[in-house]
Amino acid sequence: MSLAQIESFVTVAETGNVSRAAERLRIAQPALSRQIRSLEDELGAPLFARTSRGMRLLEAGERFLQHARQILAAVAAAKCAVSERPSA
Amino acid sequence: MSLAQIESFVTVAETGNVSRAAERLRIAQPALSRQIRSLEDELGAPLFARTSRGMRLLEAGERFLQHARQILAAVAAAKCAVSERPSA
DNA sequence: CATGCTTACGGATCACGTAACCATG
DNA sequence: CATGGTTACGTGATCCGTAAGCATG
DSSP: OOHHHHHHHHHHHHHTOHHHHHHHHTSOHHHHHHHHHHHHHHHTSOOEEEETTEEEEOHHHHHHHHHHHHHHHHHHHHHHHHHSOTTO | OOHHHHHHHHHHHHHTOHHHHHHHHTSOHHHHHHHHHHHHHHHTSOOEEEETTEEEEOHHHHHHHHHHHHHHHHHHHHHHHHHSOTTO
């Protein structure tokens, strides 16, 4: 599991659409599709249902989404923490 | 920034020693040294002071460490969340 | 000269983008 | 046939381990 995969997952969850998410992330659609697939493989369970109109979050995906957002927030905070002035 | 880098950082911080941390992580010492270096490069600031006896956390490193542990904990929680039973 | 971090280098793996493919409405 | 996800494939980048280098006490 990589941070890129986690960010990809959140973006697909928010757009409900791999194509649009790929635009937002500035990567090609197949690359994003692969990232989602490999994330699901690693977790051992699908996170999305593939419908004819896009990607719909499953329950496992909803649960994962909450933690995914926490992870990204913690990463952002970690980056900020390094550049804080020492006295803070 | 990758999760592997974050785990590497925490292990080096805990051991104060790249060599010992590499053993614990089951990777070669130069690989670990590179991960730490590239993490510092990306963050734009050193996290450790290189002493003749090993690695000592700097203030920026101490601040980063707290968030790094949060990130790893959130990742572990995310993995668990996927396999929880749906009713939970 | 023992300990410990870093740099050089070659090779394997990974991850991307383009192109082709398949399914649905 | 338009939309949207997946598979195939070749290539460029990444990352590892071994080996050599460098600093310190």
